[in-house]
Amino acid sequence: MLIIGELINGMFKDIGKAINDRDKKVIQKIAQDQVASGAGMLDVNTGPYEKNPKDAMKWLVDTIQEVCEAPLVLDSTKADVIEEGLKIARKKAMINSTNSDDSRLDLLVPMAKKYKASLIGLTMGKTGIPRDKDERMEHAAKIVTKCQEAGFDLNELYLDPIVLPINVAQAQGTEVLESIKEFKLLCEPQPKTVVGLSNASQGTKNRPLINRIYLVMAIANGLSAAILDPLDKGLVDAAITAELILNKNIYCDSFLEAYRKK
Amino acid sequence: MEMLKENWTGKINEVTIGATKEEGGTRSSKVTVGGENTLPYLFKEGAMPNSPVIAMEILDTEPTDWPETLKKPFADVLKDPVKWAVKCQDACNASIICVKLQGTHPDFGNKSASEAGKLVENILKAVKVPLIILGSGDDDKDNVVLAKVSQVAKDERCLLGDVTEKNYKTLTASCLADGHNIISESPIDVNIAKQANILINEMGFPLDRIVMNPTIGALGYGIEYAYSVMERARNAALIGDKMLSMPFICFVGQEAWRAKEAKSTSAEHPEWGEEYSRGVSWEIETAVSVLMAGADILVMRHPKAVEETRKYIDKLMQKK
Numbered sequence: 001m002l003i004i005g006e007l008i009n010g011m012f013k014d015i016g017k018a019i020n021d022r023d024k025k026v027i028q029k030i031a032q033d034q035v036a037s038g039a040g041m042l043d044v045n046t047g048p049y050e051k052n053p054k055d056a057m058k059w060l061v062d063t064i065q066e067v068c069e070a071p072l073v074l075d076s077t078k079a080d081v082i083e084e085g086l087k088i089a090r091k092k093a094m095i096n097s098t099n100s101d102d103s104r105l106d107l108l109v110p111m112a113k114k115y116k117a118s119l120i121g122l123t124m125g126k127t128g129i130p131r132d133k134d135e136r137m138e139h140a141a142k143i144v145t146k147c148q149e150a151g152f153d154l155n156e157l158y159l160d161p162i163v164l165p166i167n168v169a170q171a172q173g174t175e176v177l178e179s180i181k182e183f184k185l186l187c188e189p190q191p192k193t194v195v196g197l198s199n200a201s202q203g204t205k206n207r208p209l210i211n212r213i214y215l216v217m218a219i220a221n222g223l224s225a226a227i228l229d230p231l232d233k234g235l236v237d238a239a240i241t242a243e244l245i246l247n248k249n250i251y252c253d254s255f256l257e258a259y260r261k262k
Numbered sequence: 263m264e265m266l267k268e269n270w271t272g273k274i275n276e277v278t279i280g281a282t283k284e285e286g287g288t289r290s291s292k293v294t295v296g297g298e299n300t301l302p303y304l305f306k307e308g309a310m311p312n313s314p315v316i317a318m319e320i321l322d323t324e325p326t327d328w329p330e331t332l333k334k335p336f337a338d339v340l341k342d343p344v345k346w347a348v349k350c351q352d353a354c355n356a357s358i359i360c361v362k363l364q365g366t367h368p369d370f371g372n373k374s375a376s377e378a379g380k381l382v383e384n385i386l387k388a389v390k391v392p393l394i395i396l397g398s399g400d401d402d403k404d405n406v407v408l409a410k411v412s413q414v415a416k417d418e419r420c421l422l423g424d425v426t427e428k429n430y431k432t433l434t435a436s437c438l439a440d441g442h443n444i445i446s447e448s449p450i451d452v453n454i455a456k457q458a459n460i461l462i463n464e465m466g467f468p469l470d471r472i473v474m475n476p477t478i479g480a481l482g483y484g485i486e487y488a489y490s491v492m493e494r495a496r497n498a499a500l501i502g503d504k505m506l507s508m509p510f511i512c513f514v515g516q517e518a519w520r521a522k523e524a525k526s527t528s529a530e531h532p533e534w535g536e537e538y539s540r541g542v543s544w545e546i547e548t549a550v551s552v553l554m555a556g557a558d559i560l561v562m563r564h565p566k567a568v569e570e571t572r573k574y575i576d577k578l579m580q581k582k
Contacts, residue, residue: 249503250452250495251456252457254461258456258503261460261505
């Protein structure tokens with residue numbers, strides 16, 4: 001499973017401050033720490049309060065790429081901010097994200113194609129958060145169709161079933177898990193799946209435990225990628241072990257270290 | 263009809279054995295193995311930039327258990343490892359010589375580390391092709407002997423072995439200090455193979471200087487089992503398992519000539535046919551099987567088996 005490190009986000013106080021002060025060291029350290037802990041890609045988000053997000057995105061991407069080989073996930077609600085990152089990304093990037101709205105799809109699918117980037121498609125639209133699996137499937141089908149029409153490689157599409165906090169939307173857990181499995185039936189090649197994991201435990205007690213079990217259950221349902229905190233060692237260990245049990249990697253006594261050396 | 267192709271994302275490491283004068287060694291040639299990004303010989307799916315190679319095996323002591331068929335071609339040199347090495351290089355065109363320091367084993371002559379060092383020094387002077395150097399298999403003695411040999415051959419970029427999951431620290435440190443490659447051995451077990459590689463790597467030893475000895479059985483002695491372990495490791499490597507992305511070395515000669523079908527005389531088993539071609543065929547068949555499983559270096563013994571296997575490899579590689 002692809003681990004996408006979530007920690008470079010201006011929403012976090014220390015990162016927001018580092019972006020504001022243009023303090024490279026803070027950003028570079030968190031980038032390197034995440035990769036060393038098992039992240040295969042790094043999410044980059046300037047945060048909601050940034051006055052000049054395009055400049056901030058450009059600076060973040062440059063700063064990370066100075067020290068880090070990992071490919072980047074460019075995360076913004078604004079397409080032009082994402083494009084600013086795509087222009088200078090050295091490795092194959094990922095766009096985070098489109099949803100099923102035509103206005104977003106018409107902008108971001110061609111952009112992903114142009115820059116040869118992967119694309120995250122949130123299975124939601126103008127009407128807001130999906131209520132159940134069926135609504136998620138409808139949004140997913142629309143995104144897949146748009147991608148097919150545009151000639152976008154479905155191997156590069158990551159559908160996000162929208163993980164919701166367990167304390168406010170408890171019934172959504174099974175809907176999400178079943179969606180992960182059923183998205184794959186939509187087309188050939190099968191679309192990949194991704195979740196923003198930390199949302200599951202938002203506002204709960206014992207967040208690490210909830211994140212960990214949620215992730216393992218999602219992996220068992222065939223999850224391809226997750227945006228999460230890779231510095232939570234127990235969480236990454238759980239993911240590695242889940243994949244081991246699914247026979248995705250060959251066992252050795254040091255299997256946790258072996259995975260992190262990938 | 264469209265051909266279904268596997269899209270592999272991984273690649274086997276390239277390992278270079280032997281260092282030329284420009285690189286600080288004294289070899290006139292060097293050999294690079296590995297680098298493939300497809301299952302063996304599937305040239306439509308990927309590339310095999312380096313052909314599998316054959317190393318010829320010599321011993322530091324006159325072999326006691328070799329059958330006549332195997333002794334005959336080397337009858338004039340069996341008592342002199344240096345001449346034996348030269349004969350393999352000049353008469354059999356061996357691109358690598360594999361020196362097994364069998365005589366250092368406490369039960370088979372107990373030669374000292376300095377004797378072994380002197381021999382390796384003399385072989386390095388006498389032949390120009392790269393060397394593989396093996397201990398006797400006695401862990402304690404190997405740790406002394408191979409440390410010495412590693413120093414003597416410093417900067418020649420030899421391939422030294424074997425290290426195992428239980429005994430790897432001393433030789434890994436020596437090879438790291440003296441610029442050699444290393445062989446990691448596992449007992450036909452993909453889990454232990456991976457573990458051995460990770461332990462070596464954790465000492466700071468680069469992954470692209472490790473060659474894996476998966477251990478094989480000869481034809482009729484579990485070769486299918488060895489084949490499937492190699493296949494499993496190679497499949498994992500090609501989807502990105504860095505801890506299994508090493509070239510394979512297979513000790514074909516050792517295993518094949520241990521089989522009674524290879525070494526029995528015609529007098530002992532008249533129903534099995536004439537002994538020369540039977541023994542040689544046994545080594546060739548064993549070699550061909552492990553080539554199909556992805557072997558990169560074959561260590562072989564009989565000149566005729568070497569010659570025929572080389573022809574076979576050349577044919578396989580023509581399909582490029």
